[in-house]
Amino acid sequence: MLTSWVLSFKKILSVIEEASDCVVLQLPLIPLTRPQLTLNLEAVSPGLMAAIQTLATDGGTETELTNLVMQIDGASQLPNFYYYLEKFITLGLLCYTLVEAERPLATLVPLSLNPQLELRLLRFSVTQQRYRLSRFAYCHRNQEEMVLESPLSHAQVILTDSQCAMLVAELAKPQSAETLYHKVPTLSQQTIQQFLNILLMAKMIGEATEEGKLPADENLALTQWEFHDLLFHSRSRAGRHSNSAGKTQRFVGQFSPQPVTKPQMSKDRIDLYKPDLQKLNEEDAPFTLIVEKRQSVRSYNDEEPITARQLGEFLYRTARIKRIFAKDYGECSNRPYVNGGTCYEFELYPVINLCQGIPASLYHYCPKEHQLERLSGKTPQIEELLEQARLTNFKVSMPQILVVITARFSRVLWNYESIAYATILKNLGALYQTLYLVATAMNLAPCALGTGNTDLFAATVGTDYYTESSVGEFLLGSRPTDYHHLDL
Ligand SMILES: Cc1cc2nc3c(=O)[nH]c(=O)nc-3n(C[C@H](O)[C@H](O)[C@H](O)COP(=O)(O)O)c2cc1C
Known part of the structure; x- marks a missing residue:
C-alpha cells in the first residue's frame, strides 16, 4: 500500500488572488497570541500559482507539486518553488497529512508561527528504536476531530483514522514500528513508521529507555513538571498554542x-x-x-x-x-x-x-x-x-x-x-x-x-x-x- 505525505495550507489561511501573477496569503490575528500575518507574493509564475492553489484546496505531495511546477513553468522555476515551500514550512503555514491508499490517516498542524519542526519530514526518519508516548501527550475532542496535543509541542496531530488512535494507545508501552505492525496489521509497516515520524517530530513520543531511567525526551528540568502544571503553564501563556487569549468577552x-x-x-x-x-x-x-x-x-x-x-x-x-x-x-x-x-x-x-x-x-x-x-x-x-x-x-x-x-x-x-x-x-x-x-x-x-x-x-x-x-x-x-x- 502506498504511503505518502500530502501538504496543504492550514485551514485558517486565506489565499487571495489579486491578479494572475499576484497573490496575498493572510493568517488572521489571534488576540494576544499571534499578530496578523500577510505575505504579498508578486511576479508569481503560473506554475507556482497552480502549486499555491493546490496547497489551498486538496493539497498535494511534494512530488505532485514539483511535477505541476515543472509541467507549467519548466525546471527554471523549481528553485523559486522550493524557496517558497521552505518559507511556508518555516512560517508554520503547512499541514502534513499522512495518506495510505488515498485514505487520510493523521494530520500534523503547526500551532505557532515558529513551530520548531524539522523542515522536511523525509529527512526525519525513525529507526528500529522503540518509542513511547510522552507522559505530556493527551487526546481530546475538538469539534468533530480527535486531536493529540502536548505542552511540549508547537503542533497538534489530528487523528483522522481510528487506527492511528489505536497506535497511540499501544504507545503507552514502548513499541517499535515492527511491534506496532503486529498490533495493527491493517496498516503497512511503512505507514506506521511515517506515523511515528509525525509523532516524533511533534514531540508526542520519545525514544524508550530502560525502566527507572529518565525518558530520552525528558531532562532534569522537565522531569519535575507534572502533566497538569505544564499544560496549564503552556496554555495560559502565549507561544505554543493558537488559541485566542485575553479579554475577548x-x-x-x-x-x-x-x-x-x-x-x-x-x-x-x-x-x-x-x-x-x-x-x-x-x-x-x-x-x-x-x-x-x-x-x-x-x-x-x-x-x-x-x-x-x-x-x-x-x-x-x-x-x-x-x-x-x-x-x-x-x-x-x-x-x-x-x-x-x-x-x-x-x-x-x-x-x-x-x-x-x-x-x-x-x-x-x-x-x-x-x-x-x-x-x-x-x-x-x-x-x-x-x-x-x-x-x-x-x-x-x-x-x-x-x-x-x-x-x-x-x-x-x-x-x-x-x-x-x-x-x-x-x-x-x-x-x-x-x-x-x-x-x-x-x-x-x-x-x-x-x-x-x-x-x-x-x-x-x-x-x-x-x-x-x-x-x-x-x-x-x-x-x-x-x-x-x-x-x-
Ligand atoms: C499560596 C500560599 C499558600 C500557603 N499555604 C500554606 C499552608 O498550606 N500551610 C501553612 O502552614 N502555610 C502556608 N502558607 C504560608 C507560607 O508557608 C509562608 O508564607 C512562608 O513559609 C513564608 O513565611 P512567612 O509568611 O512567615 O514570611 C502559604 C502561603 C501562600 C502565599
Missing part, C-alpha cells in the same frame, strides 16, 4: 456576566464595625515596618481571641467595595486589593470558631454593605473544615477564624479566554498579600493556606463546583503574647 450577546456582588444568601445579618480611615492613616505603623514585619503566625492567644471589632476593621481594610461603576458590559467595583480585569471574582466566607462578639458559625462577607450573613451553625462539615485547616497549618492550633475564599468563576471566564484561571490565581496572590499586610498592621496572626477541600466547602455552602468554589483559605486570629509587635 466571547459570550457577549449570549448571556450576561454575573452581577458585581452575590445575591443575598441569608437574612440573618450582622453589621460590622467600620474603622476611621483618617485615624488609621495617622496611627498605623509606617509602611516599611509593616512590610518588613509581615510573617505567617500559626498560633493564637485563645485567652483573648480576636474581636468582632477587629474582624470588622480587617474586612473593611482588605475586601470591602469602595465604589461600583458601570462598564459597557456590566457593573464593576473597586476594592482595596489589585485585581486583573477589575473582575473582583472573590467571595470571602469567614468560618468563625472563636471570636469575641460573634457566635461560632459559617458566614458570608457582603462587601457592599460591610455585613456578615450567617449561613449555618457549627455543623459537622464546618468542624471538618476547621480540622483540615488545623492539619494544613502544621497541626499547630485550631484556627480562631478560617476565611475560605471562593471565586465566582464566570466573573472572569465571561471576560477572558486562555488566561482566566491563571488570572484568578494571580488575583488570589494579590488578595493574600493584602490580607497579610493589614493583619500585620493590626497586630493579628495571619497565615495563608494552599490546599483546602473544594468539594467539601461547595457542599457546605451549597454552591455548584463549576460556578463558585473555593480557591484559597486564610487563617486569622489574635497574636500570642510572646510575639513581639512592630519593632524593627
